[in-house]
Amino acid sequence: MRTILLNLNLNLFLCLALPLASFGQAPPQANSGGPVATVAGQPISEQELLETLGAQQLTQLRNQEYEAKSRALESLIRLKVVQTEAKKRGIPAEKLIEQEVDSKVADPSDREVEAFFLGQNQQGARFDDVKEQFRSKLKLLMVQKARQAYADSLRAKAEVVVMLRPPSLEVGYDPARVKGDPNAPITIVEFSDFQCPFCQKSEPTLKSLLAKYDGRVKLAFRDFPLREIHPQGQSAAEAARCAGEQGKFWEFHDALFEDQSKLKEADLRAHAQTIGLDEKSFQSCLASGKFKSKVEEDLQEGIKVGVAGTPGFFINGVFLNGAQPQAEFEKIIDNQLALIGKKQVRRN
DSSP states (O other), rough: OOHHHHHHHHHHHHHOOGGGGGGGGGOOOOOSSSOOOOEEEEEEEHHHHHHHHHHHHHHHHHHHHHHHHHHHHHHHHHHHHHHHHHHHHOOOHHHHHHTTTTOOOOOOOOOHHHHHHHTEEETTTTTTHHHHHHHHHHHHHHHHHHHHHHHHHHHHOOOOOOOOOOOOOOOOGGGGEEEOTTTTTTTEEEETTTOOHHHHHHHHHHHHHHTTTTTEEEEEEEOOOOOOTTTTTHHHHHHHHHHHTTTOOOHHHHHHOOOTTTTTTHHHHHHHHHHTHHHHHHHHHHHHHHHHHHHHHHHHHHHHTTTOOOSSEEEEEHHHHESSOHHHHHHHHHHHHHHHHHHHHHHH
């Protein structure tokens, strides 16, 4: 009975990372290039299907596919490093996990169980009635966490090379709206809206990244005004372009994000005065609407590559959606830097 439970728990530890064939199912087959359907004898190609999905939905699906594969791959890597260590010691993987992990995880105390119970927000349940049930749940979570930590410790000492790559796209940018070393190997292309609160929230993160990766990361700004919900985003984008015409795009950019309640026309003129623009030229530029079409070009390019909301980022072509924690940016940046390093080593 204990062996059965141990095998079951090992599977849980491995996040059920078993091939589909283990469950009597055949793995999905890639399309061979033929039609995906026919109507009255007329074929519907996969290309037509993808075009019907549209760029935004297609980008989302590709990212979801990558995330699913990435999670499954992490589970498989944990499985392999545990199996390799077990083979090295000449014992079954289940026995290795029992010796090195399970036997070292203590039963949770009553205080820990109660805290876990309260954290689950169980309305109407009495702690004493379900204490042992929650003790078992907490113990299982503790064991799973310890098993993952153990597998990760083995991975750190093993030779693991991950070839799975996130989907990436070629995304252009305007060299006149770039912050950081123009020769930096990593480019963050940001599609943003000056009236978007989430874009404002991302500003400290972006500044921190440029400082941390000085000389290795540059930031390129592109407009994506969500006109239906941010009616002042379009005029703010055009005003920033007019400021850029006088060499002060980023100064104006910072002024706009510093206080998003000041985006009316009078506020834009006040910003221009504050940063020392030639006011007459600025007002003439803004009144002419000369950059309206350029803002629209950015918007359409964003839609084309799958941006649906703001902010949207492409880090060397790898998409990151929304105001994410800095760690999420760093994960992609570090991965891209590592890839660049490997390419340079191969060339040498």
